Amino acid sequence: MTSTTSEPLLRIAGLSSGYGRVNVLDGIDLEVDRQEIVVILGPNGAGKTTLLNSISGVARTGAGRVTFDGRDITGAKPEHVVRLGLTHCPEGRQIFQRLTVEENLLAAHIGRGGKSFETLRAEVFELFPILKERRNGMASRMSGGQQQMLAIGRALMAEPVLLMLDEPSLGLAPKVVHQIFRIILDLSTAGISILLVEQNVQLALECGDYAYMLNTGRIRLHGRAQEIAAHSSLGEAYLGGATGETLHV
Numbered sequence: 001m002t003s004t005t006s007e008p009l010l011r012i013a014g015l016s017s018g019y020g021r022v023n024v025l026d027g028i029d030l031e032v033d034r035q036e037i038v039v040i041l042g043p044n045g046a047g048k049t050t051l052l053n054s055i056s057g058v059a060r061t062g063a064g065r066v067t068f069d070g071r072d073i074t075g076a077k078p079e080h081v082v083r084l085g086l087t088h089c090p091e092g093r094q095i096f097q098r099l100t101v102e103e104n105l106l107a108a109h110i111g112r113g114g115k116s117f118e119t120l121r122a123e124v125f126e127l128f129p130i131l132k133e134r135r136n137g138m139a140s141r142m143s144g145g146q147q148q149m150l151a152i153g154r155a156l157m158a159e160p161v162l163l164m165l166d167e168p169s170l171g172l173a174p175k176v177v178h179q180i181f182r183i184i185l186d187l188s189t190a191g192i193s194i195l196l197v198e199q200n201v202q203l204a205l206e207c208g209d210y211a212y213m214l215n216t217g218r219i220r221l222h223g224r225a226q227e228i229a230a231h232s233s234l235g236e237a238y239l240g241g242a243t244g245e246t247l248h249v
């Protein structure tokens with residue numbers, strides 16, 4: 001099947017997945033359209049990371065289907081998924097601490113979209129001038145915010161069509177958090193679709209087009225980000241709501 005304009009870029013239908021014999025996610029339906037920023041919110045342990053891991057092929061998929069750009073990628077291996085243009089910037093950054101900034105970028109260059117390493121590096125350095133300044137420095141010597149920038153820079157080396165970001169603002173100072181969100185909006189403007197897991201609910205809803213609230217492995221609430229922000233059930237879905245129907249606002 002090839003992509004059509006009516007088909008969402010990413011479609012997840014009835015996805016259940018987890019680790020070993022334990023299912024964490026239960027019947028997830030979610031879509032990301034082209035050029036969209038879609039936000040996944042939810043408390044600790046809700047299954048947000050598991051959801052991204054299931055899409056990128058890191059976690060096992062039980063039931064359901066994941067379609068990206070018209071292709072069925074259910075259960076596909078991470079190296080296959082990234083080659084199709086779906087890049088996962090994981091929780092906890094997971095950069096190579098003992099390599100330099102440049103070496104980290106080089107290791108992430110998979111030659112997917114045809115741009116040279118030099119071209120992509122220049123694009124990353126333009127987006128994050130601090131990485132250019134620190135290009136020969138060891139990743140481990142950088143601040144948390146700089147390491148997050150490097151993690152995003154690494155993801156961009158794979159020329160993503162859809163970029164999945166798992167809690168990019170976690171543990172960062174407010175000023176840096178705003179910088180990171182600014183960059184996410186810039187990437188979106190540049191045409192990259194974004195699937196963003198965030199615990200900073202307010203900023204995420206300001207930045208996102210559409211939002212899903214995940215709790216105990218299920219989507220509890222979903223709708224346009226602006227409407228979710230104004231919706232009184234947000235807190236309830238976030239804090240409890242382990243039973244009941246999915247709410248669409």
Ligand SMILES: Nc1ncnc2c1ncn2[C@@H]1O[C@H](COP(=O)(O)OP(=O)(O)OP(=O)(O)O)[C@@H](O)[C@H]1O
Nearest residue numbers: 019022024042043044045046047048049050051091
């Ligand atoms: N590798 C793993 N093996 C077994 N269980 C896991 C594994 N990773 C996560 N889990 C379990 O799956 C559930 C969902 O975890 P997950 O990390 O997806 O949540 P999360 O929403 O990303 O939480 P957080 O906000 O803390 O990052 C939790 O109960 C967790 O204990």
Ligand SMILES: [Mg+2]
Nearest residue numbers: 048049050091
């Ligand atoms: Mg997580």
